Amino acid sequence: DTAVSQTPKYLVTQMGNDKSIKCEQNLGHDTMYWYKQDSKKFLKIMFSYNNKELIINETVPNRFSPKSPDKAHLNLHINSLELGDSAVYFCASSQGTPFNSPLHFGNGTRLTVT
Amino acid sequence: AQSVTQLGSHVSVSEGALVLLRCNYSSSVPPYLFWYVQYPNQGLQLLLKYTTGATLVKGINGFEAEFKKSETSFHLTKPSAHMSDAAEYFCAVSGPGGYNKLIFGAGTRLAVHP
Numbered sequence: 001d002t003a004v005s006q007t008p009k010y011l012v013t014q015m016g017n018d019k020s021i022k023c024e025q026n027l028g029h030d031t032m033y034w035y036k037q038d039s040k041k042f043l044k045i046m047f048s049y050n051n052k053e054l055i056i057n058e059t060v061p062n063r064f065s066p067k068s069p070d071k072a073h074l075n076l077h078i079n080s081l082e083l084g085d086s087a088v089y090f091c092a093s094s095q096g097t098p099f100n101s102p103l104h105f106g107n108g109t110r111l112t113v114t
Numbered sequence: 115a116q117s118v119t120q121l122g123s124h125v126s127v128s129e130g131a132l133v134l135l136r137c138n139y140s141s142s143v144p145p146y147l148f149w150y151v152q153y154p155n156q157g158l159q160l161l162l163k164y165t166t167g168a169t170l171v172k173g174i175n176g177f178e179a180e181f182k183k184s185e186t187s188f189h190l191t192k193p194s195a196h197m198s199d200a201a202e203y204f205c206a207v208s209g210p211g212g213y214n215k216l217i218f219g220a221g222t223r224l225a226v227h228p
Binding site: 105106 | 160163221223
């Protein structure tokens, strides 16, 4: 009964490829996020959606495109992968803002671009 | 703008010793402050949070943190470390008013040795 589940857990691919990471939450939350954690463990928000609407879009290359088909899903598609995209990507969800409800994180997707 | 500085990327303590993880923040508005913990190969989990009211906040697993406005600090403490406390700890700050974005510090890795 995983609350926030991401697939795949590991993703190894070559430069220039296009790949997607899927995220689903079964908590009934209305807000979902994508965070990127680099090799130094630094965690930075990329996107946030509330009820399928984009509310946060940080300075992220256009190659990254989130898609939220419904409020329980937030997928991340990455075009033309680059070496610098190698990182762990975390999906998270909350009910409203982080003040009212803690972020619930998935276990991460480790992306390696070779 | 908000930011977080965690002093010490690695902290090592003996089992049973006091744990002190330091966090200083910068915020142009009254801050909301959080501590999250990340165990190996997992996502982050909320330890505790400060929004308003009492400045000493108690969290899970015996951790607590004190908000000190004059020092712009939110240090995390635990009186007696357990081996199971070994993990990465992240301090985070966010603004009020429905602001969804958490700004994380770079993290502090806590090692507990027998």
